[in-house]
Amino acid sequence: MTSRVATLNPKVEQVLKSFKLSREELMLVIRNMRKEMEMGLSRKGQKEASVRMLPTFVRSRPNGKEQGSFVALDLGGTNFRVLLVTFCSQTEGGMKLVNQTYSIPQEVMQGRGIQLFDHIVDCVAKFLSNQNITERLPLGFTFSFPCNQISLDQAILLNWTKGFNVPDCVGKDVVQLLREAIQRRKDLDLEVVALTNDTVGTMMSVAYQDLKCEIGLIVGTGTNACYMEQMKNIEKLDGDLGEMCINMEWGAFGQGEQYSLAKIVNEFDKLVDQQSLHPGKQIFEKMISGKFLGAIVQNVLLNLKEKGCIFQGIQTSKLKQQDIIKTKTMSQIESDSGDLLDVKSILEDLGLPCGIEDCTVVQAVCLAVSQRAAQLCGAGLAAVLERMRENRGVDHMKITVGVDGTLYKSHPHFSQILKDTVKDLAAKCEVHFHQSKDSSGVGAALVAASTRAS
Structure with a gap:
């Protein structure tokens, strides 16, 4: 797969370059996420914060x-x-x-x-x-x-x-x-x-099996995270004792002027945002979640078609149809590690007959988009982990993250890239990822049960 990517047309390479994130850019995401978290928890900054940090x-x-x-x-x-x-x-x-x-x-x-x-x-x-x-x-x-x-x-x-x-x-x-x-x-x-919400429900359902679970993460149709925050740090609420789960609503990260993702958002992200039901909203989510990744790929392929880099001599009116490429399709394309005949078959089923060279480009585009999504998600999670570790005043922290969502569960590479990114960016945190098996609905029952126990 690496050798194929190395032989891509320079114009294709230039487009894919806009999806590559340096470690410095990921660290910038962490810093800005942490600033937004702080604002969202404060009395004065909560209205301006894109990361809402909602008490649950x-x-x-x-x-x-x-x-x-x-x-x-x-x-x-x-x-x-x-x-x-x-x-x-x-x-x-x-x-x-x-x-x-x-x-x-x-x-x-x-x-x-x-x-x-x-x-x-x-x-x-x-x-x-x-x-x-x-x-x-x-x-x-x-x-x-x-x-x-x-x-x-x-x-x-x-x-x-x-x-x-x-x-x-x-x-x-x-x-x-x-x-x-x-x-x-x-x-x-x-x-x-x-x-x-589903994030809190996921944390609760995993915590029923693993007492070390203090973070919930959703990476599916949308994306979000929650975690247990110390009450003394939730300035916008009264009370200093104990802790409370905070629903971050981090999908909205980057949608305001404050601590923007402008250095990372590219022309294809902007197109997807303009085409969406809620333009200008949920910027982080539109770069990560299953609802939007296929649309990003679709816009990239249309751009490459206009540049004459792909589907030459082929009518691609199908490619302009909304939602023609879904995240599930991306998963199937990225799973082909052989001769790309599976990719060719998938594209033909979509009404896009093509040669192996085109299949190579399509797979490279899918890989670039999903890798960036996993890295951004990992950077967001690293911001949460480092905040929790520092708040506890410890040099090393063991913790479990409860995870749900089809992108995490079904994509061939997403979960591993996410884990590798977290390991790199939050090296002082030993993180166990525990996949939720019983859906976030069980978490809602557990929250209801806690009202009966209290």
Whole structure:
């Protein structure tokens, strides 16, 4: 693969160069991320900070003593999950889980609030009916969009991300919207006791198995991170005792003038941003997450076609179709370490018949885009790790990061590049990455369970 990349057209090399990050540039990302984190936690700077550093009111992690049955909802992308989670003693198996995935139609994702929440509750009703559940159960809600959380069961939606655009929900308490939708049905009896996001849910579900887990990371359709912060450092909240999980909402990093990513953002990032549903927002996320990487690749290939570097003599109108290249396609292309016949077949299936030289260029583009994404994610995580280590006043720190998301789990190189980047940039931290197996919905049930234990 390296030899192929070495023989690329100089014009192709020049384009790919805009995706290569030096160690100095990654260290700049760390410094700027840490400045934004500090601003987000402060009273004065919180409104200007692009990294919102939102309090979650989750004050503790699981201790293994959780008991009872809980309904959990997990909304964070085009698929929506309903779970029934039962916590019991270790001798009884520890945890029992039943779940069902439901799709959310495009018109509901971009419609009215009453449509969205009625659809969610309809899915819950079907699930509970299938499970023959008639008793009143507490419910934990994983809602993976930026919210100003006022308490465990009160959260004001700040803005939508990841393809959702339901304007009449913005500025409203999403827990109350869910409660009202439940009340509109006479056949449901659920008590919404806690709201969390997928990042916090991932941290909680991994911490149930690994007590050293104090960070949650999502790298899927979108990207975000959370971590346990000492209360004395959360200036915008009263109280100095104990700790609280902070939902960073780091996908928005770089979207303001303050501590910008301008030195790293290239022309293709700008194009993807302009073409997106929310221009000027979620800049970091658009450079990392699964929803946008395929679009970056698509824009690069169109640029190379115009330069005469690829697909010569071939009609490529297909390449202009929105979402023709998905992140899953990139994973398949990057997995071909042989003669590139798999890449050729993939491109032909997309309506892009081509030769092996074109396949070499396409694979090189995919590799460059995904490698940069993993490095940026690693730099963001290194910023969190170094802050936690320094706050504790220790020279060396062992910690577990709970991870979820299809990009991390399914891409052939992403997770290893991420780990290598963290090891290089946060050398004093010994990091174990623990992949979440039971989805962030289990975390919402654990947060709900903690309200019963407290």
